[in-house]
Amino acid sequence: FFYNIPPGDTKTMNIFVMPGRPGEYDFSTGIVALTDDNFDSTLVRCVVEGVQQEWLEMVPDSLLTRFDERGILRTEYDRISRLERMAKGLYYRRRFIRKKLPQVVKLVETGIGMSGYSLDKPASTLGAVTAAKDMMEFTYRASRLAGEITEFHDRYRRYVATGSWDPNDIIGPAGFGDERWINVPQPLTYQIRFENDPNLANAPAQEVRIRHPLDTTVDVTTFRLGNFGFSNFNFEVPEDCAFYATRLDVSDSLGVYVDVQAGIDLQTREAYWTFTAVDTATGELPTDPYAGFLPVNDAAHRGEGFVFYTIQPKPDVQTGDVIHANAEIIFDVNDPINTPDIFNTVDIDPPVSRVNPLPPASISRHFLVDWSGEDTGAGIREYSIFVSENGGPYRPWLSGVTQTSAVFSGTNGSFYRFYSRADDYAGNIEPPKSLPEASILVARPNFPYDVNGDGTVDVIDLQDVLIHINRDEYEPQYDINDDQVIDLKDVQEMGLFWHQNTP
Incomplete structure (x- = not known):
C-alpha cells in the first residue's frame, strides 16, 4: 500500500489474512518513508518481496522441483529477461528506471494475480504446481532486477542540484561595482565551467550537454566559440568560428573517444556544447558505467571542464541596459543544473x-x-x-x-x-x-610689494602681510618671496623694501 500522508496526519490500515492451509503464521509490517532517491527501488522491492514471501512460505520445495514448464508466464519471463539485459547495458541509468519501472510493476502485479489463482486450486493438480514453480522463478528474477535498481541508486547516482553543492558556474566580464559596469567597444568573453563533483558522483560522466540562452541585448551573429577543455586537456577552436564538430582521441588517457559539437541556434538564440564519450570498439556510447570522459574530480582537477565564447552587445544598446547570462548543464540523464545568473550593466557614454x-x-x-x-x-x-x-x-x-x-x-x-x-x-x-x-x-606688477594695490608701498602693506601669516588659506599676493608659504620671511623682505624705499 502506498499513501501520501501530509505532515501531522495519521493513517489507519486494516489487514485481513485468509490462510491457504492450517497452521500458525507470523506477521510483520514494514513502514518505509519514500524519497526521490529511494522511491523507485523501494516500490519494486516492496511489491516483489510480497509475492516472493508468499510462495517461499506456502509452496513446498518438493512441488517446485517436479516440473520444468514455464506455463502461462512464459511471456512475462521473456519480458523480464529483456529488461535485465537493458539494465546491464546502455540504459543502466535513471532514464531506464523511469521508463521501465511501470512495466516491472505491472509484471509483478500479474504475478500477484496468479498467486490468487494458484491458491484456489488443489495443491496436487498440475496447474497449481506449475503455477507455483513459475511464480517462484518469476518473483526470484524480478527480485534480482529490484536489487540491480537498488545497486544503481547506490553506485551510479550523479549530480543533484541542491544549494551550495552546485559546482557549475559561468564567468563573464568582471565589470565595476555592484552594477558590474562595462563599456562595449570589444567582444565580451564568457567561460562556462562544470565539474563531476566528488561529493555526489562516483562514476565518470559519459555525456555533458550545455545549453546557454543568449540575452536579448546581445547580437547573436557575433557569437564566436573559444577554446574548451576537460580532464586537464585544453583544445583550441579555429578563429572566427561559430560552429564546430570533431572527434577527439583521448583513449590513451581516458579510454574513450569524445565527440564534440558546439554552435548556436540563431532561431532560438541558444548556444550549445555537447561532449559525448564513444566506445573505441563499438563507436557507440559505452555500456560500461565506469567508462567516460570526465572522471570524478580529484586534487589534480581531472573532473573539471570548461568552454569559452565571445559575443558583442547589439549596436543600439544604451547606458543602463543590462546583459544577463546563465547556462543549463546536464550530466548524462540527470536533471539539469543551472549556473548562477550573472549580469553586466552597459555604460557607453564617456564622462x-x-x-x-x-x-x-x-x-x-x-x-x-x-x-x-x-x-x-x-x-x-x-x-x-x-x-x-x-x-x-x-x-x-x-x-x-x-x-x-x-x-x-x-x-x-x-x-x-x-x-x-x-x-x-x-x-x-x-x-x-x-x-x-x-x-x-x-604677471607681477612693477611694485610687487604693493599688496593692497593702492599704488604705494607703506606700513599698511606690511600689516596685511603680517595678518596673513600661517593662515589656512593660501593667498599668493602676500607671498612676497614666492616660496608658496606666507611667513616671517615675507615680512622681513617686505620690511626691508619699505625701509629702503621710504624717505
Missing part, C-alpha cells in the same frame, strides 16, 4: 569634465587650478589635466589623478591655457578637446 574658470592674471607664479566632472554610468575614475604655455602645444600636466585641484607653478610673464579629460570606471575616455577651458597670465 564630461572641465577646468573651472581662472582669474585673468595672477601676481604670483603659483596659483590654484581646480576642475570638476560628472558621469551618467559607472562614475569618474580619474582626471588628466593638460596645459599650453604661450600658445604652444598642449602637454600633460597631471595624469590619472583623483583629486580635483592642485597648485600650478608657472613663469612670470607667461600665459597659460588648460583643459581636462576624464575616464570612467567602465573604461570610457572623454574625447580630446581643441579649445581651452581656462586661461591665466602670470
Whole structure:
C-alpha cells in the first residue's frame, strides 16, 4: 500500500489474512518513508518481496522441483529477461528506471494475480504446481532486477542540484561595482565551467550537454566559440568560428573517444556544447558505467571542464541596459543544473569634465587650478589635466589623478591655457578637446610689494602681510618671496623694501 500522508496526519490500515492451509503464521509490517532517491527501488522491492514471501512460505520445495514448464508466464519471463539485459547495458541509468519501472510493476502485479489463482486450486493438480514453480522463478528474477535498481541508486547516482553543492558556474566580464559596469567597444568573453563533483558522483560522466540562452541585448551573429577543455586537456577552436564538430582521441588517457559539437541556434538564440564519450570498439556510447570522459574530480582537477565564447552587445544598446547570462548543464540523464545568473550593466557614454574658470592674471607664479566632472554610468575614475604655455602645444600636466585641484607653478610673464579629460570606471575616455577651458597670465606688477594695490608701498602693506601669516588659506599676493608659504620671511623682505624705499 502506498499513501501520501501530509505532515501531522495519521493513517489507519486494516489487514485481513485468509490462510491457504492450517497452521500458525507470523506477521510483520514494514513502514518505509519514500524519497526521490529511494522511491523507485523501494516500490519494486516492496511489491516483489510480497509475492516472493508468499510462495517461499506456502509452496513446498518438493512441488517446485517436479516440473520444468514455464506455463502461462512464459511471456512475462521473456519480458523480464529483456529488461535485465537493458539494465546491464546502455540504459543502466535513471532514464531506464523511469521508463521501465511501470512495466516491472505491472509484471509483478500479474504475478500477484496468479498467486490468487494458484491458491484456489488443489495443491496436487498440475496447474497449481506449475503455477507455483513459475511464480517462484518469476518473483526470484524480478527480485534480482529490484536489487540491480537498488545497486544503481547506490553506485551510479550523479549530480543533484541542491544549494551550495552546485559546482557549475559561468564567468563573464568582471565589470565595476555592484552594477558590474562595462563599456562595449570589444567582444565580451564568457567561460562556462562544470565539474563531476566528488561529493555526489562516483562514476565518470559519459555525456555533458550545455545549453546557454543568449540575452536579448546581445547580437547573436557575433557569437564566436573559444577554446574548451576537460580532464586537464585544453583544445583550441579555429578563429572566427561559430560552429564546430570533431572527434577527439583521448583513449590513451581516458579510454574513450569524445565527440564534440558546439554552435548556436540563431532561431532560438541558444548556444550549445555537447561532449559525448564513444566506445573505441563499438563507436557507440559505452555500456560500461565506469567508462567516460570526465572522471570524478580529484586534487589534480581531472573532473573539471570548461568552454569559452565571445559575443558583442547589439549596436543600439544604451547606458543602463543590462546583459544577463546563465547556462543549463546536464550530466548524462540527470536533471539539469543551472549556473548562477550573472549580469553586466552597459555604460557607453564617456564622462564630461572641465577646468573651472581662472582669474585673468595672477601676481604670483603659483596659483590654484581646480576642475570638476560628472558621469551618467559607472562614475569618474580619474582626471588628466593638460596645459599650453604661450600658445604652444598642449602637454600633460597631471595624469590619472583623483583629486580635483592642485597648485600650478608657472613663469612670470607667461600665459597659460588648460583643459581636462576624464575616464570612467567602465573604461570610457572623454574625447580630446581643441579649445581651452581656462586661461591665466602670470604677471607681477612693477611694485610687487604693493599688496593692497593702492599704488604705494607703506606700513599698511606690511600689516596685511603680517595678518596673513600661517593662515589656512593660501593667498599668493602676500607671498612676497614666492616660496608658496606666507611667513616671517615675507615680512622681513617686505620690511626691508619699505625701509629702503621710504624717505
